[in-house]
Amino acid sequence: MSALILQWSMVVAQVFLVLAMGCATWRMLRGPRAQDRVLALDAFYVNGMLLMLTFGIRTGTTLYFDVALLIALLGFVGTAAFAKFLMRGEVIE
Amino acid sequence: MMPPSAVPDWVMLLTAALVLFGASITLIGSLGLLRLRDFYSRVHAPTLGTTLGTAAILAGSIVWFSAAQTRPVIHEVLILVFMVVTTPVTLLLLVRAAFFRDR
Secondary structure, eight states: HHHHHHHHHHHHHHHHHHHHHHHHHHHHHHHHHHHHHHHHHHHHHHHHHHHHHHHHHTTOTHHHHHHHHHHHHHHHHHHHHHHHHHSSSSSSS | OGGGGGOOHHHHHOOOOOOHHHHHHHHHHHHHHHHOOOHHHHHHTTTIIIIIIIIHHHHHHHHHHHTTSSOOTTTTTHHHHHOOOOOOOOHHHHHHHHHHHHO
């Protein structure tokens, strides 16, 4: 019984996270200005990382953890570079 | 590694509750990103997912893998520390850039 509850709550959590990624995508496409799009990209990265973690719990392999860590790292670097670009007009000075 | 069917019931229920709570909080944050009106209020919304949502899902992952492998698995703390350190830095940079552009 509780295994069934766990399985279904994993499915529901993944649906929620995909809907959150959809919201971020919509804001990324619609966003009136560039900073809205960068913020939406950051939220998109975080939601994707959480989706990877739920995949890891569901399949029981720790392989997805490394993917999640990599997404977190690259998301930070990407958002920082975009913010720097919006501030100065170039990434590396 | 223990087969997942041998994990006790309360661990399964606790993992389910934590992951569902984290995913709901993250969805609420992203809905705020979609619904709020201007950029400076939209910045606040997704941090709900990056702090509480991430913490709840990582706690569920810690509980689940510690029970399934019958040893403490705490490498998820690495992601939590990393998110807590980097999110304020990136959003501060982004808001400063937006403020500079609005001026």
